[in-house]
Amino acid sequence: MGTQQQDLYPDVTSSGGLAQAMRKVAELRGCDARLPPWATDSVVVETTRGLLSVHPSTERRLFRLRVEIIGFAVDAPGFSWNIGATDDLERLVESVAAWGNGTPLDELKERFEFLDLDVFTRSFENKxxxxxxxxxxxxxxxxxxxxxxxxxxxxxxxxxxxxxxxxxxxxxxxxxxxxxxxxxxxxxxxxxxxxxxxxxxxxxxxxxxxxxxxxxxxxxxxxxxx
Structure with a gap:
């Protein structure tokens, strides 16, 4: 991370990267963020509801969440949705763990007020x-x-x-x-x-x-x- 991000994310920097910071929080919170062992700054979690990724903002402290499913074929489209953002690392980790565990979407929206799942949900309702x-x-x-x-x-x-x-x-x-x-x-x-x-x-x-x-x-x- 650059100097600006180090100022915005001192907890991440001191942990040696976003993935490591999330692992530490997950251990303290008693949850499983499903992070692959090789992940450092880049966080992409494979779940049954697509690939869930975390993107820290460079302008202000904010962890953006995005979910993507792959087109599964050459020339076939892939699909991605921004589903929310938070400045709270602990809440971020808890939401990633809940998403990966298959928590129902209605429950996710109720537990994590920063998640915006309307577009994601509507796209699947409309197939x-x-x-x-x-x-x-x-x-x-x-x-x-x-x-x-x-x-x-x-x-x-x-x-x-x-x-x-x-x-x-x-x-x-x-x-x-x-x-x-x-x-x-x-x-x-x-x-x-x-x-x-x-x-x-x-x-x-x-x-x-x-x-x-x-x-x-x-x-x-x-x-x-x-």
């Missing part, structure tokens, strides 16, 4: 990231080989609400765009009448052949069966 991801994949020349399959899947009113990505040439559909462990499937097109699908994360699951006339029903079932 904005999912819609933009579909649009990005279906217009990407890089994924032209998957266009027919993407269009077929997107035409279904249930499957178009799944978050899509491309993995080794196969289309991956995920129930929750923010949760990499949520229910998901992969599907690839062999030809216009034959497909293969894989239930991701299911022990001993393997690719199975699916005829064209049964594809949508099988995918719906795989994404919603308990």
């Amino acid at each position: 904005t990231p999912t819609s933009l991801q579909w649009s990005g994949l279906m217009s990407s020349e890089f994924h032209q080989k998957q266009w027919n399959l993407l269009c077929r899947l997107h035409a279904d009113e249930v499957l178009r609400d799944m978050f899509p990505s491309i993995t080794h040439g196969a289309v991956r559909l995920r129930v929750d765009p923010l949760d990499a462990t949520s229910r998901q499937v992969q599907v690839c097109e062999l030809d216009e009448e034959r497909y293969q699908m894989l239930r991701v994360g299911v022990p001993e699951a393997d690719w199975i052949d699916v005829p064209a006339d049964g594809l949508i029903a099988r995918l719906r079932a795989a994404l919603h069966d308990k």
Whole structure:
């Protein structure tokens, strides 16, 4: 940090960096900020609700919080939101820990008055990231080989609400765009009448052949069966 930031953040400077300062506070407060061991000045925390990062202001003492989800595909868009800021290091650490632990958004807003989650929440209520991801994949020349399959899947009113990505040439559909462990499937097109699908994360699951006339029903079932 520069001289100005050292004046603004003496607690951070004396600790040897933002991440180390946050670790010390987390230990004192008995919470887990989920900081990777290599983090020093740059703080990016991987959570089931995206990448949460902290950005100290250079103009005044203020820790800005931003959350981002990645587009998960070449040429597909990523999404980021500024969700609040505080000058209190302890409150910052507590909010990062609560976010990483999956605390419900309503509870986060109630506990941490400096968080502004309205835009973030509204974008997911309106399925904005999912819609933009579909649009990005279906217009990407890089994924032209998957266009027919993407269009077929997107035409279904249930499957178009799944978050899509491309993995080794196969289309991956995920129930929750923010949760990499949520229910998901992969599907690839062999030809216009034959497909293969894989239930991701299911022990001993393997690719199975699916005829064209049964594809949508099988995918719906795989994404919603308990």
